Amino acid sequence: MAFTHNHTRKVVLITGASDGLGLAAAKKYAQADFTTVLAGRSKEKLAKAVEAVRVAANIKESQADLKVYSLCFDLSDLDSVRRGVAEFLNLNIPLNILINNAGIFTTTREFTKASNIFEKTIMVNMVAPLLFTELLIPRMKESGGGKILIVSSNTHNPEQAVPLSKKKDTKRLILPLDNLDGSKEWDGQDFYAASKLADLWWAYVLADKLTNSEPRITVNAFCPGAVPSTSLAREFPWILRKIAPMIFPLLLSNVLTPEKAAEQYLAYGTDPKFALDNGFYYQRGSKDKSSDESHDMVKAKTVYNLACQASGLNDHQVAV
Numbered sequence: 372m373a374f375t376h377n378h379t380r381k382v383v384l385i386t387g388a389s390d391g392l393g394l395a396a397a398k399k400y401a402q403a404d405f406t407t408v409l410a411g412r413s414k415e416k417l418a419k420a421v422e423a424v425r426v427a428a429n430i431k432e433s434q435a436d437l438k439v440y441s442l443c444f445d446l447s448d449l450d451s452v453r454r455g456v457a458e459f460l461n462l463n464i465p466l467n468i469l470i471n472n473a474g475i476f477t478t479t480r481e482f483t484k485a486s487n488i489f490e491k492t493i494m495v496n497m498v499a500p501l502l503f504t505e506l507l508i509p510r511m512k513e514s515g516g517g518k519i520l521i522v523s524s525n526t527h528n529p530e531q532a533v534p535l536s537k538k539k540d541t542k543r544l545i546l547p548l549d550n551l552d553g554s555k556e557w558d559g560q561d562f563y564a565a566s567k568l569a570d571l572w573w574a575y576v577l578a579d580k581l582t583n584s585e586p587r588i589t590v591n592a593f594c595p596g597a598v599p600s601t602s603l604a605r606e607f608p609w610i611l612r613k614i615a616p617m618i619f620p621l622l623l624s625n626v627l628t629p630e631k632a633a634e635q636y637l638a639y640g641t642d643p644k645f646a647l648d649n650g651f652y653y654q655r656g657s658k659d660k661s662s663d664e665s666h667d668m669v670k671a672k673t674v675y676n677l678a679c680q681a682s683g684l685n686d687h688q689v690a691v
């Protein structure tokens with residue numbers, strides 16, 4: 372396919388790049404000479420982020436339009452997601468690496484207009500990114516293949532120490548299938564963890580679907596570490612947000628700055644040692660084991676199919 376400007380640089384598209392880890396990762400990729408597409412939901416924040424990336428990567432203002440792009444759409448609105456895809460396709464540039472990084476951690480049970488099967492945290496953190504990704508896979512194929520990275524979290528795993536968790540039963544199910552809407556029980560922390568488990572289910576099912584893809588597309592997921600200085604906990608009381616960066620290093624071993632975490636975003640996308648991986652979970656810069664529940668492929672495929680139905684991708688479903 373002939374791309375605009377005979378595009379020769381590799382292109383990375385990062386969702387949630389207007390803030391936090393996504394913005395830090397966009398800077399790293401731009402510094403590594405990638406064309407960087409920053410996706411976010413606020414035009415104002417994106418404009419500032421694009422400028423921050425330009426400055427961090429020492430890109431001349433005259434070159435900025437060709438090297439750093441922004442894409443504005445809202446993951447809580449599937450029509451907006453489809454418009455975001457169309458806008459990206461209209462740029463007519465390749466897509467080599469897609470990092471599904473955007474995410475929310477909410478304190479109230481809400482729904483988006485597209486679904487009452489999944490509550491909002493799962494919609495924004497898994498269903499909408501799934502739609503975005505599936506619609507971009509053809510462009511990745513036209514680009515000669517590529518890498519899809521999905522940002523999950525260690526919180527998906529009840530066996531790994533979560534010092535602030537209210538529930539201590541490490542063997543409990545994080546996400547029973549009859550409670551995807553939170554109608555039986557809803558808690559912000561639990562549903563954040565559930566959405567990150569759903570991210571792993573999606574990663575493993577999609578990796579399986581793309582196993583023999585030609586050109587090759589791989590799918591892997593990772594936890595970026597605990598990075599309390601981002602805006603993720605923005606809905607929580609300010610006092611908690613204030614003390615979290617001080618307390619977390621005392622409770623957790625993998626507390627990082629956004630810049631340090633962003634090095635992993637770059638490594639998982641570009642380091643040759645990860646090049647052939649498909650269907651893996653990374654943590655602390657290497658492969659790691661995700662929870663037992665994340666490897667329940669019946670649940671994984673069931674939730675994947677429900678997400679396809681919720682986003683109008685009925686023909687993308689898999690046999691369970």
Ligand SMILES: NC(=O)c1ccc[n+]([C@@H]2O[C@H](COP(=O)([O-])OP(=O)(O)OC[C@H]3O[C@@H](n4cnc5c(N)ncnc54)[C@H](OP(=O)(O)O)[C@@H]3O)[C@@H](O)[C@H]2O)c1
Pocket residue numbers: 386387388389390391392393410411412413416444445446447471472473474475495522523524525594595596597598599601602603604
């Ligand atoms: N920070 C941690 O300790 C940690 C640990 C494990 C995993 N993670 C994961 O890392 C990822 C990035 O988190 P972060 O800590 O960098 O959080 P953050 O600072 O809050 O950044 C989240 C990004 O997602 C965007 N976003 C939120 N809702 C959106 C929506 N409806 N539509 C489009 N974009 C939306 C935000 O846009 P706005 O700027 O407009 O709000 C922002 O750019 C998340 O998936 C999170 O679950 C974080």
